[in-house]
Amino acid sequence: MKQASEWLISQNKFHRDARSLGRKAHTVSITGGKGGVGKTSIALKMARMLAKQDFKVLLIDCDTNLSNTAVKLGLPLNDHFMDLVTAKKSFEECLTIDGNFHLLSACNGNMELFEKELEFDRLLIDVMSAHEKDYDYILLDCPAGLSKTSLTLNAYSDQRIVVVTPDRSSITDSYSLMKILNTRYGVNENHLLVNKVSTLAQYQRMVRTLGETVENFLTARLRVLGFVAFERGAVDRFDQELLGGANSALERDFAKVLTRFTEETVGANVSAHGPARPYNSMRVREQDVQPAIC
Template sequence: MPRIITITSGKGGVGKTNISLNVALYLASEGHRTCLFDADLGLANINILLGLQPEYTLKDLILDGRTIDDIIIRDYKGIDILPGSSGVEQVANLDPSRTQELIGALSQLEDYDFLLFDTSAGISKNVISFCLATLELVVIITPEPTSLTDAYSLVKVLSMNGYQGKLQVVVNQCKDFSAAKSVYNKFRGAIQKYLGMQVYALGVVFEDPKVVEAVKQQEPLLIRYPGSLASQCIRKIGQKLLDGTDEELSSVQVEGFWKRWLGVIQGPLKLKETGQKPSKESEENNEQG
């Protein structure tokens, strides 16, 4: 059974997809069978980042009866990629028999060691469904104030909907370790104080011009610039994931994940607290430093 990890963020532009891709490549380089699932169901960011043009996507699996083998991109530099697409929200309207067929198809992803989900940014139902379905969540933040407030809002929605998994944080685009530590402590403090949730530091990725160069060349950073500062950071994050293997978290059945995901997609979701005045935590998160 694979270890399932969802990687998300409160806002776009924080480097989430880049980190997801390169962590997946690192895990594969260490001998672990890894599948990266593009769960950005609007833009399909992984396709854009790598210049891929898949013949079929998740939408074809859900609506047109294509199989996992039809849509999956095999052995891209050592990993498999399952391309996302727009229009997947139509899964909410599937009849029970088709829903069961879909769960059966998606459950074929059982043969990996790692199954990584790269969501879109924000607090849409698509994002929340993948987050609530997983027991291991990685939130990407940066020193930018809006990154922190939006990430806090995301975690708050998860808390309101009963999230019980492990919440880990990567601080991206930092100048140095001191700045990263300050950003992490600020974010963790707000989460613990106002939501009562534990937050764990997974790592930091420092500012590095090689990241932009790799994106321009549509090549993974870890492969194009393996000796770069950011690549070194990525390897440390990947190794920390490997070192922190939790037996309870790593024994999750893929079928159970997809049942939880569909349960959220097809059911009601609490997105905000009604009748609430602007909160103190929002004010604190808007303060920089």
């Protein structure tokens, strides 16, 4: 871990210096301690909505041998990531492109990739460093858990959106992720998005508990973006609206969360409905609740 931390520090210094010379991409990791909380769908929705607002966006599926992004988009499975690693194809040839939305998907059960002893964090950061000047946003769909790859990519990112559900293990694992990022990598800020919420009171308890725990035990702060409510059948509806681009209530409501995030972090207003109101996480109105993104 020490060696990885030292390498990351040097990479971050290069990253900051490179930005000052004209690089422009804003790197955001969508992460969480537990699988199945909705990270991939949130990453896809965020990427597509930013692209729709004329930002050039690269989404990287960082679970390098389990490409859930391709599955959710209904794309044919491919080994483009392996082709990129082995230099069989160029970066551009390995992308799935839809207007301003570019996707670098992962492989799915590629045995050659599985058997190679590769440092995927280094590989992915090299990809970002090489192409950062070509994008406004680079979004990372990070694998769940506390692997070296996931920790390094989260620490490297400008911002992190931690997706958590009311499930007790999700809360515990997300705190463990933030703790290691803070104590080992010096990360002192994360954004929180709570998914699959049943009641407003449940959401407020989660925010209060996580917020107080982070404040009391870490030298870090937690910025609350909001929450999405649990609703049956939401997976199919979300995927249909994502692919169809309908101007639905889901699209408008998720735009509010996205606007809060971009206005807090880079001052960009991506909402088509005017500037967002200042957000108080403990005063959430019923109309701020969105259908669950699973």
